[in-house]
Amino acid sequence: MHEKGHMDAISGYPLLKDADVNVQVGKYGNDLSVASARGNMRVVQLLLNNGADVNPRGGHSGSALQAASYGGHKDIVQLLLDKDADVNAQSGHLGHALQAASYRGHGDIVQLLLNKGADVNAQGGDYGNALQAASYRGYRDIVQLLLDKGADVNANSGIYSNALQAASYGGYRDIVQLLLDKDADVNAQGGRLGHALQVASYGGYRDIVQLLLDKGADVNKHGGNYGNALQAASYSGHRGIVQFLLDKGADVNTRGGDYGNALQAASFTGHKDVVQLLVNKGADVNVQGGLLGNALQAASYRGYRDIVQLLLDKDADVNAQGGRLGHALQAASYRGHGDIVQLLLNKGADVNAQGGDYGNALQAASFCSAKVPTLTRRMAITEMPFILPLHGAPQQAE
Template sequence: MFRWVEMSLEALSRIKYAPDFKETLGQLPVKLSGLYDIIHTQIHQTETYGRSVAIMTLTWLLCAQRLLRAEELLAAVYAVDIEPSSESDEDDDNGKAGSPENDILRLCRNLVVLDSEQKTFRFAHQSVREYLLGKSEYTVMGQHALATKRCLDVYLTEPSSSSRVPRTVPQRNILKDYADAYWPVHYKYIEDCEFHEIQEIQEIQEKVSHFLMKGSRTSHFYIQWASGIRSKPDNENGSFLNQALGLAWGDRLGYKLLFAASTPETHISVACAFGLSKFLKEHALSIMELNRSRKVGRNEYTFLLVAAEEGHGQVVQMLLGKGADVNAQGGYYGNALQAASQGGYDQVVQMLLDKGADVNAQGGYYGNALQAASQGGYDQVVQMLLDKGADVNAQGGGYGNALQAASQGGYDHVVQMLLDKGADVNAQGGYYGNALQAASQGGHDQVVQMLLDKVADVNAQGGDYDNALYAALQGGHDHVMQMLLDKGADVNAQGRYYGNALQAASQGGHGQVVQMLLDKGADVNAQGGDYDNALYAALQGGHDHVVQMLLGKGADVNVQSGYYGNALQAASQGGYDQVVQMLLDKGADVNAQGGGYGNALQAASQGGYDHVVQMLLDKGADVNAQGGDYDNALYAASQGGHDQVVQTSSESTTSKRS
């Protein structure tokens, strides 16, 4: 509604005379699309150079793969072969001249705005995009045909010196950064369309062929483009290149560009990376060239590996038909079957299996194809691999085995398929050690139950979290913890980081979990881990409610532990007066020696916590006790500039002398 009001007011604001105003007011369309119809008709009725500029602007904004900077859009729109009419745009603000940016805004009649902060053009409202996409003249084919031709013109032609292009418009190389990354993306859209305008598609294909090839050899245009891509920041998976392009770290575009630009340069590289099957079909392929590996980052890739990894079924079919080695090793995923399986590309997987792909081939990040498919929850691919004899218990890869991979993702249907095929529920290996730990860390209670029903060892040790109980705790899944405890999980099992589950829960201040563990018999004074014991861990986190729970269960208030030596010194150093009082009430030794500050009084004095200092003094803390980093409490307070504490300590000393 707001957009309709805005557009209506804009239309009315152009009217100078009252009679015309009243007439127009009564004829305003009741729907926003009606207002857009009027504006779009006005643009088409211009029949001038400006009309072409407006239409191209709208087209570019529809198909651009990222926000175009103002100068990029101007270069894209103006640096084309448009013949201006001898007529002036007399209906466009009386033909007043302005900057190219203002011309765009004027010609597009409020359908487009210029973001002054980002310096980019964009549609004035999402409804503009929706409206234009419903118009027959803005087809996907037409949008990307314009963009493809314009991007390739950056390489194939020289900047125009035509006087009809405004002198203030940036030269065409301004668009080069965009063209470098996105010309193959736009062309892929065209290939995916049904061809109706045969002449237009032939023109584009000829332009692409001219860009990629000179006769049977690679053209210097393509070599120049590839060299430019390789000069950008890169690594083995294209994530650095993505950053340079302003894309998400894991975007596939960076990787595809890296492979397309790999040496020796060839049109086959870009066709396989982007799935340009129609283009590839028109060009001869030799077996030697097909199976030659090329280095991208630290890995060697064949064309088949790349096409399979991207799920380009038609390209894969062509390569296999031309004799590509289906079991060639290389790449991040080791082989084409694993690469296709990790993406869930079932049609590609079937093609590879039909051509004799080794279903149990080892190597790559996931170790084998079954683990790759399982980690993504691709049940159809998993079934295809199992039907072809995939080893359900094959070891290797990041998850150790397929069951652990599926369990970590919480894919209960895949887990069931693997269990039905005899997957070892207690198989060791991988990041999580076993399937139960993987499912527990992810909080996948249904999978946890399935594994427990298959007699998974609830106390199995190994993996990054040592055991399933600790994994569930670290993931914050108390409901899974309860399931494990009910199945006999050892509440006092030792681990590497926090020593045991109680210490970990105490450090995080998870009172509900602490109570659960205590109710199951957790040893409140168990030693080990980074914080030595649960009480010290809770103190370090400042969780007084947990401290109270532990003290209520008999936590040893004077046990030696950690950098601060004991709980009282740790609480005093942090100024936790409530915790200090709890510890004192439980009989904490106010003059216990040890730790970085020697004693609790020195710790509180160094931090300037006068209220804690007073509490300790009232309990008989020795103000002259020696030790620790500052030798005594008075010096610690003075070094920190805590005058009030110095005064309190001095008065206590004087009082004791008298």
């Protein structure tokens, strides 16, 4: 039976003598969790009076107590606790009831759960702990309450690794300040964005970047997907933060992360103003590393002709090797950017250069000509086998 129809049947009729009130149904796992999530006190009481397990596990919300806590249904939370619900039961994507209530900003339920013995530092779920969940969502009063109750400000787990990163990601300066005042480690490592400074730089929160640096954040600290704060800001196109980080001593040529360096990151995402700034500040236009080998290959792959031209004007090596697509000409050919292919060839790109996943530019263009979804792209790529031989590439066999 459909979940809604099942609950309607329960609420509308007396339970049958032999009905299984603990049967697993729908994404919430069981009837008690469904009723708790919806705030249906009548059905919750009916189920409990007929033998429903107050501590069932399973489903999206993990338990009835977590479902009620997430939904903000304090009366049901109180009833479940009075019926001996396990306040620290672990399950579901939010781990436990305290994290669920903290994530949703239900301060009264957070207080109730703590009064009933909830572990303020319990680990688990998407956000690792209640403090990180509240910090991510921007609920300062709950963050303060959890800290007052002994929450570990540097606990490391969950999507954002720690509360400081979570608050920095959300742009909540007041919470960042509160956590730092409670001795949060400003350089703590972890998570896909590495550390709080990288998170704030990626998000474009200059006030938080300033605060973190004032509190001793290492401007050149490595870690995370973007390697460092400068690369994160460059990837996102936050020119003001890029300038600020450089003024604070960020190394313009430091390497690491998915894109190898800040210049490649900005070239990949098409932020010409950031590319120009980095080059003006001494970025090595030919530095190697990252997914696409160098900045020229990254810009060629993405089709940013103006950035390709800028890099070439700054003496980028048109035949530089590296990355999964070997060199800029192969990258542009693979993506069907005929104008960039022509520009690179005019600047001396070796039409027969070997390397990368497809061996050479002609193979890259030919391999992908039948795999693109739009007619315009398909026509552009189909032109490559005619453009490239004009510059000396061998004709492919019929």
